[in-house]
Structures are given as C-alpha cells and as structure tokens.
Amino acid sequence: MFFLDTQLAQQIVDRTMAIIGHNINVMNSQGMILGSGDPHRIGSIHEGALLAISQNRTVELNNASAGSLHGVKAGINLPLHYQGEIIGVIGITGEPEHLRAFGQLLKMTAEMIVEQANSIELIQWQNRQQEEFILQLIKGKYNDIEQLEARAKRLNIDLYMPRVAAVIQVQDDNSDTMGNPLLKQVLNLLKNPSRGNLIAMTSMTELVILKPAFLDGKQWNASLESERIDQLLKRIPTEISVQLKIALGHYFPAATDIHHSYQTAKETLRFGMQMQPKQSKYLFEDFALLVMLSGLKQDWRGQQLLTPFSRLIEHDNNQQLRKTLAAYLTHLGDQGACAKQLYIHRNTLRYRLDKISQITGVELNNIDGLLQLYLGQVLLNDPS
Template identity: 30%
Template sequence: MEVVKIKIQVVRLNVMILTRSLADNIVQKTKELTALHMNVMDANGIIISSSDHERIGIFHEGAAKAIQNGVDQIITEEIYQKMIGTKPGINMPIRFDDMVIGVIGITGDPDQVQPFGKAVQMMTELMLQQAFLSEQVGNEEKARDFLVQDLIAGQNDRGLDAVIARGQLLGVDLTLPRSAWVIQTENSDKQTETLEIHRSLVRKISNLFPNPRQILCSRVQRNRWVIITEMQPLTDRSRFESISNQIRKLISERMSTKAYLTVGRQVPGADALHVSYKEALTLLKINRLFPENAAVKHFYDLGLELMCAEVNASTRAHIIDRSLGALPDFPDLMETLNAFLNCSLNIASAAKMLCVHRNTLLYRLDRIKEISGNNPRNFDQAAQMHVALLLVRMK
C-alpha cells in the first residue's frame, strides 16, 4: 500500500483554525478519557495529530471522503487495503458553525470503536467551541490592550472618530469624559506572568467599578497597570476612595509588594487621555517621594507639589541655596524646620511633635535663621523655606 507524505498546512474555514497544537490537545484529551488510538485530520485530509506520531503528515483518504460527503466513514479491514494512509476504524467529520473543518478518527476494529464514535465526536466539537471562545476572549483583550497603549501614547493618527470607533467595537464609549489611573508596584520577585492570572487580575479590577464593561484596564509594564475609566472621582469621592483602596489591596496582595495609585485629570475627549496619563505619572513620582502621605493621589488633591515637580534642576538648586543656605548639612535642624512648618508655625505643637522643650525649639529656630539667612517664624520666608524643603526631596 502506498503511503504519501505531504507537508502539513493549516486551513482556515470560517473563523476557526484547526491548528496542530489544537489537534494535539484533542488527541491527548480524548485518548486520556477513552484509551483509544486517535487521529485528527485537517480539511485537506492530512493527519496533523495522532497518538501514532509516525502517521503525522500522511494523507488520509478516508478522512478526505468523510469531508467530501459530510458523513462518517467506516473503514473495515477490507476497505483499508484499498485506501491511502488509512487503518481500520471510524472517521467522523468535525463541524464548527455547520461547516466541516476536519476529521477525528478512531483506529481499531470498527465494531469495537464505533460505539465510542459519537461521544468522541461530540467531545471534540465541544473542545473546539471552548477553544474558539477562549480565542475570542483573548482577541478582545489584546484589542483592549492595544487601545490603551495608543490612548496613553497619544497615537491617534487616524483621528478621533477612528479611536471612538475602535472603542465602540469593544463596547466602550470613548465619547464620555475619562481619566487615566496608574497603578505602580515596587519591584517584586512575584510576578503575574501567566496569561490566565493576568486576565483574572484585569477582570477583578474592572469588576470593582460600577460599569465594568466601560473600563479599559491593561498591564503596560512589568510593574505598571493603566485604567481608563469614565468614573468621576470628584462627584463620588467616597466611592472613588473605596475603589482605589480595593485596587491597591488587590494588587499588593497578588504581587506581595506595596502598590501606589495615581489619577490624572478627567479630560473631555479620548484624544487628550495621554495628558491625563502623563499627569498620573507625575503624581506617581510625587507619591513615591512623599510616602508619608496617602498612597492614592488625584491630580486635584495636589498643588504645591505639582508646581515643584515642574521646576528644572538649575532653578531648583538656586531656590534651595537661596532659601536654606547650608542648612541641608544639619539633618537635625532640617527635621526641626520641617516639623515647625508642618505645624503651621505653632511652637507648642512643633515642640510636642519633636518631643523637645519649648526653649530647645526656640534655640533651634534661631540657629536655623542664623545658618539659612531666613526667619522660619516669618510667614513669607517660611513659605519660601517650605518650597525649598519640597525641592530638596525632589532632587
């Protein structure tokens, strides 16, 4: 009997591809459950997976007939001698969306394997449906990831209408005012590298919002996630704080490390979301410079820190030198000045915070004035020193 070897090829019918890896999975699962010898043939009748690896790549004439006629092909001992690439058994069409995309074959005495035929055929088609649904979910998630990447990069070369249309295909209304949220974690050995864990985390984050389908959530770097949401934090402050804290807790527990969350301004159009994202990144820098503050920051919560973050290096050095002089060389006095300013120039409160006597604090304030050339008990000069202290931490 002639055995013909033909190069394996993948044929796409409708939107489902019967690939080698998918066929291998079908053979493995069905053989585990039935202990029968299995073959999977593509739409051209080529064996693309088999429990007998020697048969892979062979043209199976029985499968070709099953595809052509759309019915089961039973191959007896007598028939298989006359057909190319076959062995006794049963070959059944694999259907997807009412189209034959391949064949599943069971090798053995037809009388013995035929009772298993329909069960194997049904199980194979169910596995195809599951694989298709998984692929569709994966494709949508990839489309959402790409959309987030383009939005935060400001890459809208085809115009706002095209971006809105991409959102509509995903069920996301990008005509609504939106803001960019950034979640950042510290470096951690524990990573969410597997696709299923990543998808699960994205779903859990999205489900924290009132309208999960309107949420675009994507992991854009190893330790960074971006959320694009229509939620208005200033309108419902309590809900915003609840959701943001739950997100931080979820990420922190999953990654076993600290998580920061920052929120840029809400912008009227999708074409300005990259601005909101950049603001969230600026807030992230501030958040990590001032860890004693809340680990969630919204653009509208900050003023002075934002202005200081925009100061360039040379101007920053000038302001620090003019306002503090040599004071940074005296850590104890820097701590005293910071406490005094945080207590709104109240001597009693500052002394209590520092756990020192009032006279000790007064002595230190005099020393601060002497070294810096500015009087911390003078409001205008104290304001300048406060800005300088912020700039010191932003070096």
C-alpha cells in the same frame, strides 16, 4: 476561518481517548496528523482524512481498504466542522463495525472543544485589543480622531463617556516573566463586577483604571470617588491591600484629554509615596500644586525655581540643613515646635536657618522664599 493547531488537536485526542479505549488521530484541513495517541504518526499525511475532506463525508476503512492508502490504518474518519466549514478530521483507529456507535459522539465532542477554544481565544483577542486601545488613550498618541472613534466602536467602548484615571501599584518583588500574581488578583476583582471600568496593565507591577467619572450621573465629585476607593480597598483581601498603592488623577472634561488624567494620577502616586509612604490612597486634590508644577522641572522656569534648593543640596553633605528645613516647613515656621522635633536648642535652630538663607539666598520669613524652597525639596525628590 478557524485553524486547528497542534496544541488543540492533542487536547481533542487526550479528551476523546478518555471516552473510549481506541487510538484517536486529529488531522488538519490538509490531512496532516496534528495530534494522535500514537506520537510516531504526528506530522504524517493521512490519505483517509484527505478523502473525508474532499467528499465531506464519513469515510470507513477496513483492513483491506486501508492497505491501499498511504499512512492509513483501519478505522473511521469524520470531518470536523466549525461555522459551516471543514477545519479537519477526527479519526478512530479500529474495525469500523466496532466503532460506528462512537463516531458521532466523538465528532460532536471534538467540535464542542473547538467551539470552546475559539470562544476563549476570541475573548483573549478582545481583551488584548481593548488593552492596546487603553494604552493608546493614556499615551495620547493619536492624530486621527475618526479612526479612534471607529476603533472604540468596534470594541464597544463609549469614547465620550466622562472618565478619570486611577493608577494602582503593587509593592511586590514576586514579578516574573509570567506577570505579578497579586496584580492579577486585583485585576480580576476590578473586572468582577466591571462597573464600566476600562482596565489595562501598564507594567508588571502597575495597572491603570479609566473610571466613569460621574458616579451620581451628573457631575464629577472627587469625594464620592474617594469613598468608592475606600470600598474597593475593603473588598481586597488584607494580605493584598497592604501591598497596594492607589492614586486618583484629575478629571478633564474633554474625553480625548484622558491622557492628562493619567499623567496627574502617575504624578499623584509619585508624590504621595514620597511624602506619605504609609498611606495606601492618594488623591490629586491633596497634591495638586506639586503635580501641576512638576512639569516645570524640564523647563528653564522650573530650573530657575529649583536653583535655591539645588544650592542647598550642593553645600549640605550630611543633610543636616535639609532636615532642619524639612522640619521648619512641616511646622509652618514655628521655631519652637521645629526645635523640639529636632531635639536642638532654639539658638542652634536660628544658626542653621541663617545658614540656609545664606546658602540659598532666600529669606525664610518671606512666603515666596519658603514656597520656593518647599517646591525644591519635593520636586527634587529630596529624602530629608
């Protein structure tokens, strides 16, 4: 059953009083005045409304009959209905013979306002339920698959549609308790048209999109999805798009593995922003090795893998050796190009490289050693 509240009741009063020049009262199903053109009457019980509710009819009261009831003035009181049930009463203050022409008009107006408010509330409720469901999916926190399927069905979501996760982050400092205005604009653009996307805000500056994975209707194609992201960025106004970072995760065939797709999107975004900060779009395929190995940081294997670079950090206070290593890795061991980038003599470069090998215990002419230092540089978020 729908219940009137003070905010909606006062909205009805304000909008209906704009139609006629008489005071309006709106009472709930218990006869309490929730909204009125006379603020002093709010909160009091209207016995005329109780009569209209109990008899389910329009109650007219002139000055003489109103005097015998508590908290009542002359006027007309009409029951308000929603889906066949009485939810309250709208009352018009004044002599009934002057108000009869307005009664049904105001009743219809009030019931339309109630219908509209309930529709908006229902949509907002559905949006909240869908967002909570999406957050549950990307966190992977569910044990009962049948319960998950039932909830998806209630929300009209095809749980087994192949999907892939993308993450959008807004680089904006204007977030407050009301949210991020830029992110909300992006959210509206993505929902219109929705194209089957499931979208939820994960923070004040970030949202997740669970996108249908088969754009051609047959199979996952990362290149097609990349082109689709480019089209999206073109749709977004430039003043917004320049503040956006979007990352596309990896596609997992099992629908219940969508949380893995989300994790890869998050990691892709992190590595992309770290290594290519000027770019707006990051694809899992471009950072696949780093994303897949990033989980090793908390494992003993990962700690062993990162030990050589950790030693370098410990012995390189001015970051000179790390910057040298970064240039060396960028140029794939080309000492000439590396020395040129660093504006140093090749002998100086060789000295630094020997020192890096001495500290880390890694031979730089060995591909395994170079890979180990490269992973250390990236996974430990080194700013060099």
